[in-house]
Amino acid sequence: MEPDARRRRREEARRRTRRQRLTVLGGGLALGLLVLVVAVGAGGGDAGGDGGDREEAQRPAKPAELPRGGRSILPENRVVAFYGAPQDEELGVLGIGSPAKAGRRLERQAKAYSRRKRPVLPAFELISTIVQRAPGDDGDYAEPQKPAVIDRYLRAARRRKALLILDIQPGRASFVEETKALRRWLEEPDVSLALDPEWSMGPGEVPGQSIGSTDAQTVNRVSAYLSSIVREKRLPQKLLVVHRFTKGMIKDEGSLREPPGVALAVNVDGFGTQAQKKAKYREFTRGKRSRRNGFKLFLREDTGLMTPRQTLRLRPSPDLIVYE
Structure with a gap:
C-alpha cells in the first residue's frame, strides 16, 4: 500500500x-x-x-426505594401478603404452585384492598426458617430455607413489584441469631422480616406439643438490628411483623419499641368464625391505636372467610392483611 x-x-x-x-x-x-x-x-x-x-x-447515589416507589411502607401503604413455603401446601397459600402463579393470584387479591388515599403494597411472606417435629442434628427443631429458594421467591416478588417478608419459625433457636443469618437478604431494599412466636420453644418444649412465645426485649433487639441495617445501607423502611393469637404470646407487650426505619406490626393470627376473629382482633388492638395492626385470614380453616370489604371495616382498619 x-x-x-x-x-x-x-x-x-x-x-x-x-x-x-x-x-x-x-x-x-x-x-x-x-x-x-x-x-x-x-x-x-x-x-x-x-x-x-x-x-x-x-454526588451521592439516590437512595433505594420500595418496589412501588417511596421509602416508607406504613402508614402510606396497606400491605397484603400471601404466607407459606414450597415444601408443603399446608404451610400456606404462597407455597401452592409456582412463585409466579402465587404472585399472579396475590396481585388479584391485593387489588381488592387498594383505595385512592392508601395504595396496596403486595408481599410474599416466605417461611425462611421452618419449624420441625424432630430436633435435627443441632437440636433446635428448625430448618433454614435453602438460599436458592429464597432467591427464587425474591425474583418472583420483584417481578410483581412486591415485598419479600422472611418469616422465622425458630424452634429452640434464637430469633436474634436467625435474623442475623438472613442479613444477606435483609440488606436488600425490598426485604422485610416476620417473627412467629408460636414456634419459639423454650428448653424442654417441643413444637406441636407446646405453644411458644417471645418477649418485648427479644423483639426490640431484632428491631434494633433491622434499624441498624437501614441506617448503614440507607435503605427504605422495613416492616417487622410479629404474629400472635394468644394474650401471652408477646410478654411485656407494652415495652415494644419501633426504632427509626422500622414499622412494627403485630398481626392478629388464628382461625375461626367471623365473630371469633373480630372479637380477637378487638381484644388485641384495644387501646393500641398508635401501633401498626395486622389481621390474618385462613383460606381453608376460617369458617365463613371474611371478604376484603368486611376486613376493611374492622376498627382500627388493618395496616397488614395476611392470607395463609
Missing part, C-alpha cells in the same frame, strides 16, 4: 475513534485540547477540565 494511502487510512481511523469517544463520553475526555475548551467555556477558565465530571461522580 502506498504511504499516502496508509496515512489517509490512519487519519480516517483516528477520526472514527475520536467520534466514538466523543459520543460515549459526552464530548469531553478524548482530547486534552477539547477538554480545555469545554472547561473554559463552562467553568470560567478552570484548566482542570473535569470539574463537572468529578462533581457528578462525588
Whole structure:
C-alpha cells in the first residue's frame, strides 16, 4: 500500500475513534485540547477540565426505594401478603404452585384492598426458617430455607413489584441469631422480616406439643438490628411483623419499641368464625391505636372467610392483611 494511502487510512481511523469517544463520553475526555475548551467555556477558565465530571461522580447515589416507589411502607401503604413455603401446601397459600402463579393470584387479591388515599403494597411472606417435629442434628427443631429458594421467591416478588417478608419459625433457636443469618437478604431494599412466636420453644418444649412465645426485649433487639441495617445501607423502611393469637404470646407487650426505619406490626393470627376473629382482633388492638395492626385470614380453616370489604371495616382498619 502506498504511504499516502496508509496515512489517509490512519487519519480516517483516528477520526472514527475520536467520534466514538466523543459520543460515549459526552464530548469531553478524548482530547486534552477539547477538554480545555469545554472547561473554559463552562467553568470560567478552570484548566482542570473535569470539574463537572468529578462533581457528578462525588454526588451521592439516590437512595433505594420500595418496589412501588417511596421509602416508607406504613402508614402510606396497606400491605397484603400471601404466607407459606414450597415444601408443603399446608404451610400456606404462597407455597401452592409456582412463585409466579402465587404472585399472579396475590396481585388479584391485593387489588381488592387498594383505595385512592392508601395504595396496596403486595408481599410474599416466605417461611425462611421452618419449624420441625424432630430436633435435627443441632437440636433446635428448625430448618433454614435453602438460599436458592429464597432467591427464587425474591425474583418472583420483584417481578410483581412486591415485598419479600422472611418469616422465622425458630424452634429452640434464637430469633436474634436467625435474623442475623438472613442479613444477606435483609440488606436488600425490598426485604422485610416476620417473627412467629408460636414456634419459639423454650428448653424442654417441643413444637406441636407446646405453644411458644417471645418477649418485648427479644423483639426490640431484632428491631434494633433491622434499624441498624437501614441506617448503614440507607435503605427504605422495613416492616417487622410479629404474629400472635394468644394474650401471652408477646410478654411485656407494652415495652415494644419501633426504632427509626422500622414499622412494627403485630398481626392478629388464628382461625375461626367471623365473630371469633373480630372479637380477637378487638381484644388485641384495644387501646393500641398508635401501633401498626395486622389481621390474618385462613383460606381453608376460617369458617365463613371474611371478604376484603368486611376486613376493611374492622376498627382500627388493618395496616397488614395476611392470607395463609
